[in-house]
Amino acid sequence: MSQTPNSLLPYARCFMALYERRPSPAALRGCIASWRALKGKTLEEAARGSQAWYEAGVRFWFLDALTTQSSGKGLETSKAEFMNGMEQTLSEGITGGWEAGVKEVGIEPDEISDEEYAACGEFIAEQVAYLPPVWEWIGTQVGNETARQSVLSRAEVWFNLWNAAATKGKLMAGQDVKMRWTRGPTEKSCPDCLKLDGKVFRARTWQKYDIMPQSDRLSCSGFRCLCSLVPTDERVTPGKPPALVGPK
Ligand SMILES: [Zn+2]
16 A cells, blocks of 8 residues: 555654754645655654665755755755754764664674774764755755756765765674675666676775775766675685776
């Protein structure tokens, strides 16, 4: 059975509460519209920090920025809200992705070291630094016929950070664990991902050569890379990882 918009209400309410916004009917409607990523997910799958939760949050703040900039009112407050909202979304989403990755090598979130959380924090800070130009860019879309579509496409570029965090988390936590490059369900894989598919190396080796899924060193630049490093008992591939073609 397909979900009616009403069944997304609980998600919308939790979400608005998280950002301490008063859930006016209009705000809730906007929120529900941006929560399509949660269709068919259980409340548990959509919990704070999950991939679905993170994607819905990014979508929400990008569309919200377009709406508020289109109205042209209270721009300074709106910008601050966008920055805070996205910062929280990134912080909780990237931490959630990191913890999910670490779990794959048998380590629970409460066993993650301070050093690992510090690395996760650094990754979050790097992304937060990219936010101001995004706000400005969304402003340039106001009035364009295809603004909504463009803003949603740009939001999607941020979705993969969740996977990137999972990759980083498990590489750092599972240094000696053997991991097999496993191609994601992308229609057209890039030459690097094709070449790496099925290769098995220890986490420390992948790190040493700085080769990992979602990396901007891949020929696909990583934004849409759905590959992952999966812990495996398979034998290590002889030799070293192949050299990357790299981005064009
Ligand atoms: Zn890939």
